Amino acid sequence: MRGVTIVGASLAGVSVAEGLREHGYQGPVRLVGAERHLPYDRPPLSKALLRADEPEDPPLLRPRSWYDDNEVELLLGRRATALEADRSAVVLDDGERLAWDHLVIATGSRARRLPGLDGPSVHHLRDLDDARRLRGVLAEPGRLVVLGAGFIGLEAAAAAAERGWTVTVLEREPAPLVRVLGPQAGALCVRTHLARGIDLRFGAAVAETCPAGVRLEDGSVVPADAVLVGAGAVPNTDWLSGGGVEVDDGVVCDAHGRTSRPGVWAAGDAARWRNELTGRHRRVEQWTSARDQAALAARAIATGDAGGAGWAGPPYFWSDLFEHKVQFCGHAEPDSTVWTAHDGRRSLALFGRGEQLEAVLTVDAPRLLGLGRRKLAERTGWAEAVAWAKEAMQ
Amino acid sequence: MKITVDLGRCQGYANCVAAAPDVFDVDDATGKAVLLAAEGDAAEIREAARSCPVAAIGMEE
Numbered sequence: 261m262r263g264v265t266i267v268g269a270s271l272a273g274v275s276v277a278e279g280l281r282e283h284g285y286q287g288p289v290r291l292v293g294a295e296r297h298l299p300y301d302r303p304p305l306s307k308a309l310l311r312a313d314e315p316e317d318p319p320l321l322r323p324r325s326w327y328d329d330n331e332v333e334l335l336l337g338r339r340a341t342a343l344e345a346d347r348s349a350v351v352l353d354d355g356e357r358l359a360w361d362h363l364v365i366a367t368g369s370r371a372r373r374l375p376g377l378d379g380p381s382v383h384h385l386r387d388l389d390d391a392r393r394l395r396g397v398l399a400e401p402g403r404l405v406v407l408g409a410g411f412i413g414l415e416a417a418a419a420a421a422e423r424g425w426t427v428t429v430l431e432r433e434p435a436p437l438v439r440v441l442g443p444q445a446g447a448l449c450v451r452t453h454l455a456r457g458i459d460l461r462f463g464a465a466v467a468e469t470c471p472a473g474v475r476l477e478d479g480s481v482v483p484a485d486a487v488l489v490g491a492g493a494v495p496n497t498d499w500l501s502g503g504g505v506e507v508d509d510g511v512v513c514d515a516h517g518r519t520s521r522p523g524v525w526a527a528g529d530a531a532r533w534r535n536e537l538t539g540r541h542r543r544v545e546q547w548t549s550a551r552d553q554a555a556l557a558a559r560a561i562a563t564g565d566a567g568g569a570g571w572a573g574p575p576y577f578w579s580d581l582f583e584h585k586v587q588f589c590g591h592a593e594p595d596s597t598v599w600t601a602h603d604g605r606r607s608l609a610l611f612g613r614g615e616q617l618e619a620v621l622t623v624d625a626p627r628l629l630g631l632g633r634r635k636l637a638e639r640t641g642w643a644e645a646v647a648w649a650k651e652a653m654q
Numbered sequence: 655m656k657i658t659v660d661l662g663r664c665q666g667y668a669n670c671v672a673a674a675p676d677v678f679d680v681d682d683a684t685g686k687a688v689l690l691a692a693e694g695d696a697a698e699i700r701e702a703a704r705s706c707p708v709a710a711i712g713m714e715e
Contacts, residue, residue, distance in 0.1 A: 303707065319708075547707060548669065578667055578707075585666055585685060606682060626680040630671025637672070 261287045262359045264561060267340045267350060268366030268496075269293025270302065272528030272550040274321045276364050277332045279558025289332045290358065292350075294367075296337040297388055298324060303547055305391040306412050307580045310398060310419035318388060340367070343503025345521045362523050362561050365500070365511050366554070369493035369529035369545060376468030377407070383488045385412055394488065398423045402485030405429075405474050407466055409436035409446075411579045411586075413490030414453065418582045421456050428482055429453070430464040430474070439492070440588065444598045445609040445621050452582040493545055495530045508532070510543040515570025517557035525561065527553035537572040537637070538591050538618070548576045574619075574636040587629040590619030590636050599646050601653040608632075610642075610649055617645040628652055655693040656714040661686050663710035673705050674698035687711075 264280060266273045269291050277289050293299065300318040308314040327334050335352070342351040349359045371384035383394050394416070398404075401424035406413040409431035417427045433439075437446035453460060465477040473484030495510045506512045506520035510532035517525045517533065527533075528550035532543040552573045560566035579586040592598075592611040596618065600609040608628055611619035617640045620632030631652070635645055657677065666685035670678035677694040680687050687710070696715060703711040 301707070548705065551705065576669075576672075587668065624685070625682050626666035626668040626685055627671070627682045630668035630675070630678075630680055633668070633672040634675060 262348070262361045263288030263290065264362045264364065265290045265292065265350060265358050265360040266364040266366055267292045268364075268368055268528065268530065269295070269299045269334070269336060270366065270368050270528065270550075271299075271321060271547060272366035272368070272554045273364070274299045275551050275554030276366065276527060276558045277330065278322075279555045280562050281330045281332075283559050283562030285558075285562035287361065289330075290335060291327075291332055292335045292338055292340055292352065292358070294337070294339040295387060295389075298334075298336070300388060302387075303578075305388065306385050306415040307419070309391045310395055310416060310423075312399070312423060316392060316395065318391075340499055343500050343505065343524075345504030345524060348523065360523075362525065364557060364561075365497075365505075365519070365524065365526035365530055366528045366550075367496040367499070367530045369495045371489065372491040372494050374407070374466075374489055374491055377466070377487065377489055379469050381484065381486050382469060383486060385416060385488060385490065386493065394486075397486050398425065401425050403428075403473070403483055404486050404488065405482050405484035406488045406490060407474070408490035408492070409433070409450070409460065409462070410439065410490050410492065411437065411577075413488065414450065414581055415579055416488050416490065417453060417458055418456075418580075421453075421458055422582070428459040428461065428484075430466055430476075430482065431460070431462050432465055434462050436460065436462075438594070440592070441609075441621060442592050442594045442596055442598065442611070445592070445600060445611070448600060448602065448607040448609060448621065448623055449579070449581060449584075449586050452584055456582065493529065495543060497530055515572075516560050516566040517553055517571075518560075518566060525557045527557050533571050535572065535575075536570050537574055537639075540591060542591075544575045546575050546577045548573065572637075574633060576633065584624055585626060586621070586623050587626060588619065588621045589629060589633045590617075592619040592621075597642070599649065601649065603653050606653070608649055608653055610645055612642040612645070615642050617642055655696065655699075656712075657689060657692065657699060658712040659687045659689060660710045660712070663708045665708055665710075667707050669705040669707065670702035670711060673702035678702055
């Protein structure tokens with residue numbers, strides 16, 4: 261028995277290993293990770309880890325003893341370089357070839373690099389080494405330019421401002437968080453950024469780094485001691501080229517994690533699953549989705565049964581911006597119908613399409629988010645959802 | 655069954671509310687989880703514990 265090889269030692273990978281053992285899988289389980297660190301939780305990297313008063317290490321997903329206790333073999337600091345699906349094998353960077361009965365691709369994503377933006381003052385924020393480097397830089401106040409008003413950029417901007425930095429956020433789009441929230445609702449998330457003096461500039465087209473900082477396409481220069489590029493993530497699927505599984509913005513999967521090749525599965529940021537609740541077939545870079553996908557794939561592998569309900573969880577993520585908790589559940593589109601309310605303390609936004617509720621956003625209202633998630637799972641209609649929201653925000 | 659919530663760790667992610675709505679709620683004023691019941695559906699509570707990003711929920715069966 262060759263067992264299960266999991267490539268990618270992050271949340272999805274560890275959750276697959278855990279799920280296999282919980283469902284009684286008896287064969288060998290191997291977990292291959294490119295980083296040397298024991299698998300850790302990633303969300304704190306752009307949040308707590310950037311603060312001076314927080315520990316420099318993110319929480320481990322499981323203590324080292326857990327891997328021994330569950331007979332999960334860890335191969336850390338090893339990168340998969342090729343898939344040989346016809347031979348049921350993966351090749352590692354040192355040339356070792358691992359054979360498997362089942363392969364789970366959980367190689368995640370990496371920060372998108374932008375042309376013209378490089379040099380020693382340019383940072384990205386994706387893994388622990390990135391976060392520690394930025395944390396070190398933030399120790400001495402200066403001027404930070406953040407490229408991109410997405411969640412990573414806004415979280416880091418907040419953390420830097422709290423540490424005394426002068427922060428400018430440059431965003432090409434006309435509003436913050438457009439890609440996730442559409443043009444209207446993002447404003448609810450940046451009230452405190454504006455109140456704390458962060459300079460948010462929209463419609464700003466960045467050309468390149470220069471000795472003084474960052475040069476825009478109109479020739480003007482924004483001075484910077486450090487630059488953080490928050491331009492989204494790209495799936496780590498290059499190593500699968502020619503390997504025999506279909507890749508198209510992530511490894512293409514059904515609602516159970518099966519790829520185009522029997523015995524090969526994928527989960528997390530590197531995978532593009534079909535969601536049975538939303539009907540969408542999109543790559544999702546979210547903690548809860550990675551965990552839910554891993555649990556489904558593990559169960560299917562361990563039991564040999566990929567029947568029954570597939571992935572139907574509404575996508576969910578959270579963000580910490582200053583002292584505010586932003587939570588979002590579902591899928592919004594640029595042309596979604598949006599309803600928003602703010603009561604001086606809490607904010608709530610609903611997103612709808614036709615007669616259907618499709619997403620819920622809250623700021624400092626976790627209870628409403630929890631209730632909203634249930635409404636999404638129950639496929640609540642738009643009119644009913646708005647009536648609930650109006651009452652809840654009274 | 656014994657369910658515990660470590661309020662020092664709880665960050666109000668509300669994953670528990672989605673997993674086990676009869677057992678967990680989150681107080682918007684404190685941003686912390688609230689236990690609504692001393693017991694409930696074991697599978698739901700186990701899922702709530704597992705889906706908590708800060709591992710604040712404990713359960714003894």
